[in-house]
Amino acid sequence: EAGVAQSPRYKIIEKRQSVAFWCNPISGHATLYWYQQILGQGPKLLIQFQNNGVVDDSQLPKDRFSAERLKGVDSTLKIQPAKLEDSAVYLCASSPLRGMNTEAFFGQGTRLTVV
């Protein structure tokens, strides 16, 4: 089966500019996650969707970050305006809604550099 697709793979922007990342999860997966991974750290959950609704955005810096998942399929994560500390890899993951053996499948990530 096709995996989680993310684009772009790399992005370089200047601070105060805006940027958007796109994610297409595995077909049929109701849950979609966005993680931020700063160099040398583990991934940090930013926001979680179930279908097209947000179920957890407690770690999302809402003054500059936004995300949507229209129609409950693909999703976009936006940063506006970007700061230097936003330089990181942004990972998208998806999983089925329920099940004992549920695992999260990750995309390759988008590496953002803010200069």
Added chain:
Amino acid sequence: DAKTTQPPSMDCAEGRAANLPCNHSTISGNEYVYWYRQIHSQGPQYIIHGLKNNETNEMASLIITEDRKSSTLILPHATLRDTAVYYCIVRVVDANTGNQFYFGTGTSLTVIP
């Protein structure tokens, strides 16, 4: 917040077993232990998971202590391609949010020729 603690780094000789420990002393009864690994510039890759019984698959074995407060991931014959950061994760299941995967800082495993 991460519910696990792991040593920051470990070395293992090629061909030997790699044993990666993890502490999860606050784990709840219905929370599963998951292991993922991340090779440089790639997304995390699922390895194995378990609740209370030991588990084995084609990649690794997972040993969970009887009190479930710690576990060990075993790579039986480490190869150079196993060099990666290994994350031990507790999967939280919440009635409102569903499944959530919280990562700690992981263990950087280096397999030495």
